[in-house]
Amino acid sequence: MESVHLISGSQPYVNEVVFDCGMLDDKKMVIKKICCIGAGYVGGPTCSVIALKCPEITVTVVDKSMDRIAQWNSDKLPIYEPGLDEVVRECRGRNLIFSTDIETAIKEADLIFISVNTPTKTFGNGKGRAADLKYVEGAARMIAEVATGNKIVVEKSTVPVRAAESILNILRANNRPGVSYQILSNPEFLAEGTAIDDLLKADRVLIGGEDTPEGHAAVEELCWVYEHWISRTNIITTNTWSSELSKLAANAFLAQRISSINSLSAVCEATGADISEVARAVGLDSRIGSKFLQASVGFGGSCFQKDILNLVYICECLNLPEVAAYWQQVIDMNEYQKSRFSTKVVESLFNTVSGKQITLLGFAFKKDTGDTRESPAIHVAKTLLDEGAKLHIYDPKVEPSQIVDDLTHPSVTEEPESVKNSITIHSDPYTATMGTHAIVLCTEWDEFMVLDYERIYKGMMKPAHIFDGRKILDHDRLIKIGFQVQTIGKRLARPLITRTWGSPYQA
Ligand SMILES: NC(=O)c1ccc[n+]([C@@H]2O[C@H](COP(=O)([O-])OP(=O)(O)OC[C@H]3O[C@@H](n4cnc5c(N)ncnc54)[C@H](O)[C@@H]3O)[C@@H](O)[C@H]2O)c1
Ligand SMILES: O=c1ccn([C@@H]2O[C@H](COP(=O)(O)OP(=O)(O)O[C@H]3O[C@H](CO)[C@@H](O)[C@H](O)[C@H]3O)[C@@H](O)[C@H]2O)c(=O)[nH]1
Structure with a gap:
């Protein structure tokens, strides 16, 4: 049922692990309950869609904010997202639960998504650039304190490369008998405003895991969840660090296109060229493509700037100043x-x-x-x-x-x-x-x-x-x-x- 190919190298950074998750009904999976820590723009819509597509799984979305959970349980959801109301209305109370009882949800879950915010640090080391992982750490400590049995912990939040290692250190430090963890990276690619469509018809689902038999088994469990509605060919599996870096890379590429077209918009205004005509002419080249070439007042949102700054910081820490300067320019242009x-x-x-x-x-x-x-x-x-x-x-x-x-x-x-x-x-x-x-x-x-x-x-x-x-x-x-x-x-x-x-x- 499972085939594992170690494509190259012996270091964890360069191994590529390819899993064949097989057909959905071939499998005997154990995931009956999912807990998601963080009921925000990602946790809410993602878990609503999982609940919709996996009626046999109970999905509990928890948050430390009582207000936010109260809103998820009301007629006016805390976020506006086309199509979300309908999905929540169908699943809430059936197999979708919003709760502030974080401990119980963690204890009962087979698989736990960490979907908390990872803002840019506003103080101390890496201020203004590094990702602040205090909420991720808080969630990991909570899991370590209360978990019983075997848990698959999934990084859904966008994190720096090798964050999984730190999470695992926190989880395994408690070393309680009968408790074991597998940690996976499963970054989210949804965009706000189109989240439900993006989740239902994802270009790809990315899952990174540890290159061990237990790691492969955990990856397969998560594949099984997504295979309820995503074709196996669109679920790709990699080592954990590739998965973490791919999320930062995807956002950096997307933002880079906007900064590129915006830089040329200044040239158009100075010369009489028209940026819409230029974007069309450039985008019709199938190697370039037409998406994300809309010149604008500048990109915003909670992700692009934060994730590129994080990438820049990582490059600086890795003593790669030229790479850091290259990506910093995307922010400067914005x-x-x-x-x-x-x-x-x-x-x-x-x-x-x-x-x-x-x-x-x-x-x-x-x-x-x-x-x-x-x-x-x-x-x-x-x-x-x-x-x-x-x-x-x-x-x-x-x-x-x-x-x-x-x-x-x-x-x-x-x-x-x-x-x-x-x-x-x-x-x-x-x-x-x-x-x-x-x-x-x-x-x-x-x-x-x-x-x-x-x-x-x-x-x-x-x-x-x-x-x-x-x-x-x-x-x-x-x-x-x-x-x-x-x-x-x-x-x-x-x-x-x-x-x-x-x-x-x-x-
Ligand atoms: N917003 C997006 O479109 C998007 C898309 C893809 C990935 N991401 C990434 O997903 C992550 C979450 O983003 P978001 O926009 O959903 O954030 P958000 O701020 O909307 O939601 C995060 C939630 O986590 C809760 N939280 C924090 N620590 C907690 C803890 N210890 N226990 C319980 N709840 C806790 C907060 O109260 C908050 O409600 C970030 O890493 C982000 O970069 C976001
Ligand atoms: O051609 C374009 C496309 C977008 N934008 C702007 O860019 C920003 C970001 O837009 P978009 O990417 O559509 O929304 P986000 O919700 O920020 O989604 C991005 O950030 C998410 C968080 O990481 C990722 O999951 C998504 O894949 C990625 O698209 C917005 O201000 C847009 O107006 C432009 O100016 N021109």
């Missing part, structure tokens, strides 16, 4: 893009936005999510607030309290009360634009493409400006309506720009 766009807004508004009313359309880091982590909208808002603007913000899914939290965070302002007095959060795009000088579009929500821009224009101060940071609007039509329009990677009808008072020039 910072440049966010600043370039924000500066363009200020310069185009006659180089002063002090006291001006400006609308931000969209605050989430991308459409179809309410998540604002590392959203470029925060950068734009900060620049405009620092320049004295009054902001009117509308986003269809972001909670108003989240916007206030983001903009009054100490990394954004030292004067939270003044910021609170400078922002108004609207529940409707038309009131958000009424009487303002400019619209800055930060998130590519579909509904922004079909707004009544004639109505909006009538209600705005003149000249009325639109800055399309996502390239989703019909610019020719907006110009015909009377707007001054600017976007990324394309020169439009020549708006009047004043870089310094008294020296107006045409962009």
Whole structure:
């Protein structure tokens, strides 16, 4: 039933282990209960889909946050994700449980996912770059304290290479009789806004494990879970370290494409080329492909920046400064893009936005999510607030309290009360634009493409400006309506720009 090929080398770093998990019904698997520690953007949707596809397995998702668990058990889930409500409604109370009783869930589980957050460290060694593994460590210590019997522990969180080794050290340190562990790496590749689809039709599932008979058996157990809905050919198995590194590599490649196209968007604006035309021409080369070539105000989200910074830090620790500098540039280019766009807004508004009313359309880091982590909208808002603007913000899914939290965070302002007095959060795009000088579009929500821009224009101060940071609007039509329009990677009808008072020039 199982075949194992050691392809090369004797070091754990270079061994590639290939398992044949065989057909689902050939197997006698023991996983009846799964526990997932961390009920966030990954733990919640992933376990909901496992519960949906594996009705014979009981899946318990636990979190130390009582609020979060209460929301998972309510009609208003803690995260917005298309298709998630339906899956949760079908499984919750059947074989999907959300609970704060972490100990019981760990004790009863055959397999435990660690799906906790791994943010960038904000202090100490590696500050601003290394991943903070305190939550992973906390979860591992909890397992070590309460586990009984044999457990398969699965790293679902994104972690540095060789993190599994540290987790195993914590788990095995207790050395209690009758307790044994296998640790697997099974990074998650879902993107927010498309999580359910990504989970149901994953391009691949990646499982890394120890190159021992027990390790192979554990890998096979997890293969079996996924084989309920993912074809065996799309489940790939590797050694643990390759699996951990592949997750960082995938995010680094994706972000690199965005920084590459964004760097060229600056060249387009300076030359008259159009970045959409360039992206299309480049992407039609089948070796390059068309995805992730959408120029934008910059990438956001909880993963890209954090994971690349982590990769940079690992390279520095491994004494590979050239490799570290190479990937750091992806982040630097993203910072440049966010600043370039924000500066363009200020310069185009006659180089002063002090006291001006400006609308931000969209605050989430991308459409179809309410998540604002590392959203470029925060950068734009900060620049405009620092320049004295009054902001009117509308986003269809972001909670108003989240916007206030983001903009009054100490990394954004030292004067939270003044910021609170400078922002108004609207529940409707038309009131958000009424009487303002400019619209800055930060998130590519579909509904922004079909707004009544004639109505909006009538209600705005003149000249009325639109800055399309996502390239989703019909610019020719907006110009015909009377707007001054600017976007990324394309020169439009020549708006009047004043870089310094008294020296107006045409962009
Ligand atoms: N968000 C994504 O789209 C995405 C996609 C792929 C991978 N990842 C990775 O998955 C991991 C989780 O990301 P997320 O976005 O779901 O994070 P999140 O912040 O939404 O959720 C993490 C949850 O873990 C809980 N938690 C932390 N320590 C705990 C403990 N000891 N016991 C119980 N609960 C605990 C927190 O309360 C929180 O609710 C990260 O490593 C991330 O890089 C995220
Ligand atoms: O052509 C593009 C594609 C994306 N973006 C932006 O890039 C950011 C990230 O987008 P996306 O990757 O779609 O969302 P995430 O939820 O951050 O997902 C990424 O990060 C996850 C966490 O690790 C991984 O699991 C996913 O595979 C990976 O796509 C967002 O701000 C997007 O607007 C662009 O600017 N241009």
